[in-house]
Amino acid sequence: MDWETWSDKQDETTVTVDGHDLEVAYYDEGSGEPVVFCHGIPTSSFLWRHAAPELADDYRVIAPDMVGYGNSAMYDGFDRSIRAQEAMIDDLLEGLGLESVSFVGHDLGGGVGLRYAVHQPDAVSKLVLSNAVCYDSWPIQRIVDLGLPDTIEDTTVDELQEMLRGIYEGTLYADDPAEEFVEGMVGQWASEEAKTSLSRNAIGTNTSHTTEIDHTAVEAETLVLWGAEDEFQPIEYAERLEEDVDDAELVGLEANHWVPEDRPEEYLEHLEEFLAS
Template sequence: MDRRTFMRLAAGSLGAAALSACMPQRMAPDRRARTLSSNASMDAKSFHASRQYQQTRFGNIAYVEQGSGEAALFLHGFPLNGFQWRGALPRLAGARRCIAPDFLGLGYTQVADGQSVAPAEQADMLAAFMDGLGITRADIVANDSGGAVAQLLATRHPQRVRSMLLTNCDTEHECPPAAMSPVIAMSRKGAYVDTWLRPWLQDKALARSDKGLGGMTFSYPDHPSDEAIDIYLSPLVANARRTEAYALALEENSLAGIGAKLAVSQVPVRIIWGMADPIFSPAGAEYLDRVFPRSHGVHRIANGKLFFPEEFPDVIAAEARQLWAAS
């Protein structure tokens, strides 16, 4: 599909998103999904206490794990880390061995000297990470740049992927999204951390504002929480050069030409897409639904922005269980 066709599809999908936002039957489950008891998610203390490390040639990969049985990997977005999945993991621990690793260059993973943090290397890292944990195959749940890595994992190491639950993420025609341009430009000058991340870490209200991480990527104005901001941004501010190297590694379209490989994939895929996301267009969901021959369709969340998986863990859990049962 050429880019002109893609943009026509994007325009049509945006119209569909506007229509769906007016439909109360779609909003009702989203409101229920947000209801979250205080003991259903990991807090900062338990998250830090649960952290483990798996040594690989790529570095020491930080991760948290809950549950047992067949494995499921939860791949976070940028600039987040495994804490993004603190609501989904306990909800799914009865069904899978749920593991949320931190990517190279983000979170608490310790990157080997000279190691690339490009998406293809992240996919290879996950294969080595799985080897270290004795995992042959895993179900993948992914968001944002983690979705790009999931697609690369499924094409570079297809035997390692049992199923994929993809949320708002890069696609071949939106990789990187236009919204990454200022981040890449600032990172090239070594200014991204000091211009955006450090002020957000110091001023949590700013971080949640329409000029911060919250307003751009979260569905609700009270997100992310103070502790989430600390957990996400503290390691990035402490390792500014590493953080900016991650951003610069996203400049190249890591998914260029991947469509033909996805089109022959036998991995069952389900897509959940936040339709209010200003970063990834709704056309991305339509593309993924069409390109994967074993797609199980798209669940559209009318008011969802990029990082809605953190805010709607019940949706993630319900969709994951349904996909895993059908795979």
């Protein structure tokens, strides 16, 4: 599935975060027990292009673009931290009438899931963390640099896209990464507004938002499904999560950071087994 097809399948709604009414685009397909997918930086819900449609045969699958990303609000003037994204998820799910969900988070989305599971334990029945930010594992230097005003002001849209393309092509595990995935991820940042939004997203990465929570307080049954060759979020953090979360299992896959794209079939197999257990 390419980016345009994915975008056509999205619904839109408005959520309220810190008093701001923000448009959120989200994929919502299937019926049954709800499963929520949350992406990270600098991706979008398109990260779940393999897993979400497959799971929609048996579950109600909801995959939003976080605010500041994809087809959600990108204008300047609101917080994009994982604290704010947690509030977005909370308001979105309340608006959809969902009291309890299984939550699957990658990268920053994993940090959102951790906070949500700790703060609202009754709202998360099962938790999947994939190459997730946690403890003090983040932000990485590349993201810090993107948030610097001088960096983004001195970078054109074309230069930004080429830089991001290079990051994806250089870190996807496959020797020949899927071009539609790379172009879909890069294409969302194809305007001046989007360029500024990415910078604001980057500067909103705040280590305090995971160091302030007690990871041992997660009550949900948890699968730590990790790309074991990750150069951004090393597997040592996954091992720490497995040790600290009372009901957690670690599964390492032969993949880099973008594990749902690197190993789509294996990822889906482990995800389906965990959700059905």
